[in-house]
Amino acid sequence: MSTSSAGLAKKAGYTNIQVYLDGEPKWSKEGHPVYASNKFVGTGNIVLIDLRSADKSAAGRIARSVTIPYGDLEDRMSSIPRKAPVVVYSDNAEEAMEGLTDLRDEGFKKAALVNGNIQGWIKSGGAIEKGPVVTEIKWIRQLEKGEVSLADFNKAANGQDAGAIILDVRTKDEVAAGRFMNSVTIPLDELGARMSELPKDKNIYAHCTTGARADMAAKELNKNGFKASFLVANVDCKGNDCKVED
Amino acid sequence: MKRALTKIIPFLVMASFLATGCTQENTQAAKAAKPAVEQVAKENVYKGSVVGKSNKAKTISIKVGKGEDAKTIMVAFDDQTKGVEHASVGHASIINYEMRNGKPYATVIKPKLAKLPEGVAEIKTDALVDLMASGKQFTLIDSRPGGRFAAGSLPGAKNITVPKMKETMGAGTLPENKDELVVFFCGGPT
Numbered sequence: 001m002s003t004s005s006a007g008l009a010k011k012a013g014y015t016n017i018q019v020y021l022d023g024e025p026k027w028s029k030e031g032h033p034v035y036a037s038n039k040f041v042g043t044g045n046i047v048l049i050d051l052r053s054a055d056k057s058a059a060g061r062i063a064r065s066v067t068i069p070y071g072d073l074e075d076r077m078s079s080i081p082r083k084a085p086v087v088v089y090s091d092n093a094e095e096a097m098e099g100l101t102d103l104r105d106e107g108f109k110k111a112a113l114v115n116g117n118i119q120g121w122i123k124s125g126g127a128i129e130k131g132p133v134v135t136e137i138k139w140i141r142q143l144e145k146g147e148v149s150l151a152d153f154n155k156a157a158n159g160q161d162a163g164a165i166i167l168d169v170r171t172k173d174e175v176a177a178g179r180f181m182n183s184v185t186i187p188l189d190e191l192g193a194r195m196s197e198l199p200k201d202k203n204i205y206a207h208c209t210t211g212a213r214a215d216m217a218a219k220e221l222n223k224n225g226f227k228a229s230f231l232v233a234n235v236d237c238k239g240n241d242c243k244v245e246d
Numbered sequence: 247m248k249r250a251l252t253k254i255i256p257f258l259v260m261a262s263f264l265a266t267g268c269t270q271e272n273t274q275a276a277k278a279a280k281p282a283v284e285q286v287a288k289e290n291v292y293k294g295s296v297v298g299k300s301n302k303a304k305t306i307s308i309k310v311g312k313g314e315d316a317k318t319i320m321v322a323f324d325d326q327t328k329g330v331e332h333a334s335v336g337h338a339s340i341i342n343y344e345m346r347n348g349k350p351y352a353t354v355i356k357p358k359l360a361k362l363p364e365g366v367a368e369i370k371t372d373a374l375v376d377l378m379a380s381g382k383q384f385t386l387i388d389s390r391p392g393g394r395f396a397a398g399s400l401p402g403a404k405n406i407t408v409p410k411m412k413e414t415m416g417a418g419t420l421p422e423n424k425d426e427l428v429v430f431f432c433g434g435p436t
Contacts (some may be wrong), residue, residue, distance in 0.1 A: 001390060002360070003366075004389075005387065005389045007366075008415065009420065009428055009430070011415075014424045017365075018430075020429055021362075022431075023431045023432050024398075030371050032375065033401060034399055034401075035399060036398055037395065039396060044397070085397050110398065111398070112397060
């Protein structure tokens with residue numbers, strides 16, 4: 001992407017162009033900060049964390065913030081949803097950076113800072129909230145494009161939706177250990193050759209153990225005229241007893 | 247039951263053609279019927295963007311071709327496949343594959359490295375950090391989609407996606423002085 005843009009800039013007459021080929025992933029990996037846009041901080045589906053003390057936070061914080069003083073961050077880490085984009089801020093650049101680093105070390109892939117911390121936010125005219133601090137994290141993941149909701153999936157898995165079928169794309173070995181009672185099983189690598197076993201007039205909800213294979217299966221099916229979506233959840237089956245966790 | 251089966255047979259025959267693709271691979275399938283010697287067809291290459299990868303099913307989906315000819319192909323890999331780590335979702339890869347029993351198997355996977363336009367230099371992380379610290383005037387452009395930029399970008403970066411760049415040539419965001427330094431970056435090569 002960056003090289004095409006550089007090519008275009010050259011065409012537009014720019015004479016001094018460089019490309020940072022390693023890009024954002026390397027930048028973050030080497031421990032440098034990234035910043036969320038103010039719009040994302042204000043309206044994005046994020047977990048926004050105020051790392052300052054509860055007193056400071058009560059006196060005025062970025063709207064929608066959860067207060068986790070930096071000293072408590074390690075203990076509270078397990079209460080932060082793993083898939084959530086997390087944005088942290090403080091009134092002290094060093095502390096905010098430490099918070100970001102801890103989150104990254106813990107495996108949070110989408111973590112960022114607020115431009116200029118709380119001071120920068122106020123200066124930019126962003127919304128401020130006062131009063132008793134919020135400590136409980138409420139975050140609900142939004143469905144990806146082509147993803148089936150857990151509720152719809154469960155309905156079909158329980159045989160309560162005649163217009164849908166469950167497609168299990170795990171390997172034969174995995175299926176042997178357990179599967180949904182009402183499922184059709186076709187391992188992902190056999191799907192291309194066995195599509196004709198599936199109905200084109202029903203919703204097909206594909207699942208695997210995490211969602212990666214189901215995603216690939218649904219894309220392949222949709223390309224071939226099926227109505228397929230995929231489940232992003234951890235699925236673990238013993239017999240016909242399947243545990244599904246978001 | 248019998249009727250249902252005869253209905254399915256043409257599908258199965260068709261499906262086997264679809265799965266094997268062209269004539270070369272059909273002869274391959276015919277050879278495979280012979281006793282247990284592993285059949286290896288001539289090596290082929292898929293170049294494109296990886297759209298899916300499953301370590302459990304040992305399968306990679308790669309989007310090849312452009313525009314209306316674009317299609318997604320599922321390629322299997324195994325423990326013998328070299329460079330599996332170079333296939334990651336959203337990044338371009340070059341996959342050498344061979345047909346085994348009518349299915350493509352990856353043999354070697356390489357990252358498709360971006361080519362720099364002539365007269366454009368690469369800047370490394372440390373040099374970029376130094377450049378930021380120097381206070382020298384330059385423009386930093388994030389070429390990734392808006393959502394990715396908003397979620398977290400480099401200090402001081404501005405967002406111009408490639409489609410936007412094509413449309414506006416950066417008007418309003420790139421410096422007026424065309425001799426001033428502009429640094430572009432995106433989501434990295436691998």
